Amino acid sequence: MKNLATPAALILAALAYFVPTVAGGAPVAYAACTTIAILAVMAYGADLILSYLGEVSLGHTIFWATGGYAASRLAVNAGWNGWATAGAAIVLSMILAAALGAATLRTREFVFSLVTYAAAVVAMEVAFNWSFLGGSDGIVGVPPLELTILGHGITGSSNAELWPIAWGLLMLTLLFIHRFRRSRLGTSALMVQMNPDLALALGVDARAVRFLVFVASAPISALAGWLYAYQRAYVGPDMFESYFLVLMLTAIVIVGRRLLLGPLIGTALIIVQQTFFSIGGDGDKIILGAVLAAILLLWPRGLIGVWDVLRRPRTTAR
Amino acid sequence: MNLAQQLINGLVLGSGYALIAIGWTVLLGAARLVNFAHGQLYMLGAFIAWFIMFKLGLSYFLSVPLAMLALGLMGVLLQAMMLRLVMQQNLTSLMIVTLGFGYVMQGGAAKIFGGDPERFISPLQNATIRFGEIWFTWQDVLTLVGTLLLFGVLWLVLNRTRIGAVVRSVAEDPKLAQLFGINAALVYIGVFVFECAAVGLGAGLVAPRTPILASMGFDEVILTFVVVVLGGIGSVGGSLLAGFGLGMFTALFGALVSPAYTTAAAFLVLLTVLVLRPRGLGAK
Numbered sequence: 065m066k067n068l069a070t071p072a073a074l075i076l077a078a079l080a081y082f083v084p085t086v087a088g089g090a091p092v093a094y095a096a097c098t099t100i101a102i103l104a105v106m107a108y109g110a111d112l113i114l115s116y117l118g119e120v121s122l123g124h125t126i127f128w129a130t131g132g133y134a135a136s137r138l139a140v141n142a143g144w145n146g147w148a149t150a151g152a153a154i155v156l157s158m159i160l161a162a163a164l165g166a167a168t169l170r171t172r173e174f175v176f177s178l179v180t181y182a183a184a185v186v187a188m189e190v191a192f193n194w195s196f197l198g199g200s201d202g203i204v205g206v207p208p209l210e211l212t213i214l215g216h217g218i219t220g221s222s223n224a225e226l227w228p229i230a231w232g233l234l235m236l237t238l239l240f241i242h243r244f245r246r247s248r249l250g251t252s253a254l255m256v257q258m259n260p261d262l263a264l265a266l267g268v269d270a271r272a273v274r275f276l277v278f279v280a281s282a283p284i285s286a287l288a289g290w291l292y293a294y295q296r297a298y299v300g301p302d303m304f305e306s307y308f309l310v311l312m313l314t315a316i317v318i319v320g321r322r323l324l325l326g327p328l329i330g331t332a333l334i335i336v337q338q339t340f341f342s343i344g345g346d347g348d349k350i351i352l353g354a355v356l357a358a359i360l361l362l363w364p365r366g367l368i369g370v371w372d373v374l375r376r377p378r379t380t381a382r
Numbered sequence: 383m384n385l386a387q388q389l390i391n392g393l394v395l396g397s398g399y400a401l402i403a404i405g406w407t408v409l410l411g412a413a414r415l416v417n418f419a420h421g422q423l424y425m426l427g428a429f430i431a432w433f434i435m436f437k438l439g440l441s442y443f444l445s446v447p448l449a450m451l452a453l454g455l456m457g458v459l460l461q462a463m464m465l466r467l468v469m470q471q472n473l474t475s476l477m478i479v480t481l482g483f484g485y486v487m488q489g490g491a492a493k494i495f496g497g498d499p500e501r502f503i504s505p506l507q508n509a510t511i512r513f514g515e516i517w518f519t520w521q522d523v524l525t526l527v528g529t530l531l532l533f534g535v536l537w538l539v540l541n542r543t544r545i546g547a548v549v550r551s552v553a554e555d556p557k558l559a560q561l562f563g564i565n566a567a568l569v570y571i572g573v574f575v576f577e578c579a580a581v582g583l584g585a586g587l588v589a590p591r592t593p594i595l596a597s598m599g600f601d602e603v604i605l606t607f608v609v610v611v612l613g614g615i616g617s618v619g620g621s622l623l624a625g626f627g628l629g630m631f632t633a634l635f636g637a638l639v640s641p642a643y644t645t646a647a648a649f650l651v652l653l654t655v656l657v658l659r660p661r662g663l664g665a666k
Binding site: 114 | 410414416463464466467472473474475477478479481482483484485486487488489490492493497604607608611642643645646649650652653656657
């Protein structure tokens, strides 16, 4: 079984690449798939904190916006290419995460959430008022993404052209999360969350673990924001909107926390609803918020918990 | 800049902050529950009072108590839904649930009341009092007096009555309180209803200052965080002090440095305090 896992994952990944083609290949299919990939990567950043540290970070819109602003500001004003802006997005987000992580090192639970939320509000106010970042207008006219991979130049000027890049970023993110779950850091994080006494007894430095996971999570959301800037050709303070925050959290909890594919499936469900079954912006807000609340109230473990409920009679009979 | 005027402004702003925050302070102290829908409750309170006053034609002094009643009833409903998680003290899930509730309220209010800004005008807003160059409105006086009155009554109830003792015992140790025959679930519902009604009162008194908007919740009440955390978790007196302190800070920072960065500056103060004292200034 275990030997089959790698080929199975590769086949799934390859199949995922052809989803927009199978879905008809229309521009709207590419747009939806690219958006799902980008927002899922954004959610994976917050997933690292919520699933493995067990804390609610309300500050990941900062890293998401950092990626977007780094890409557009450097591409528009300095003419940097895609790799350079991606590097800047990673470095800047990690610096910000290190600062915020250090400030929140001793906070837990709701204080941690409040402080990360407060930091996001501060960041939004700065972006909104600082002309360097375009102020309330944001930065317009982000040029198409250009990446050179092994001598081949890729230009992403439409969603169809951006899709391979979004797919690649999503696969890299999944690989990273998969490796993280098995890494020393990932297992220590779970131990700190589930059994702090055991972690302490084994000499795990809880604060160092929390700090490292927080810093590691930032570039994931930042790279999503980086690609989002090229997709929309525009960034603005709206990247701090609560929509993205609620979307991240809903995507993580909807299927179930601590599942590798959970945030991806969650994001896909949400975006498919909003793209193809929308009942208007305000109505979609009601759906998104209600789904988030209902899942946690009815099946705290996510939709995977429904599966358990259905399976229970059989297991108890045995 | 007129210093005396800014101090008055600070006092008025501060009483508003304290009033909006008090429900959350009590909720956090008694139930350890963080309600991220607090801002949207404020927004709803303002819109319900506005609707009663301008669409149903009732007086301002009737619309505010009715809005409080409506929010209180909603509090019963919301807390009933969350009760299982509250009894388990599943705080992480509760935070996210309230965030979801807030988002539903925001979308719902935009659908019901429309997406345009409205003006919830209080009759006292235009009645000004002047002493030379200094001026304020009767609405400001009402807010200040209302805040002090509510805090006074609340302090007496929490510290001098049987109900207060019950709430404090649940806050201290819910399991032990239940052993003594206290219905913790009922206390949680009561505290949550108080939060909703109190923020309804806050909206009724404070919202006339600015245009009201269905999307304002997240922005308008973020300063509540600062008051609640700086004042010390669950401390009634602490949050009154923190409210006034923050009001003074906002008024003076806005006048002396930059109005655009006031919220950011307030949060930087909060961050600094939390780095130094992670459990708030009022913590023992």
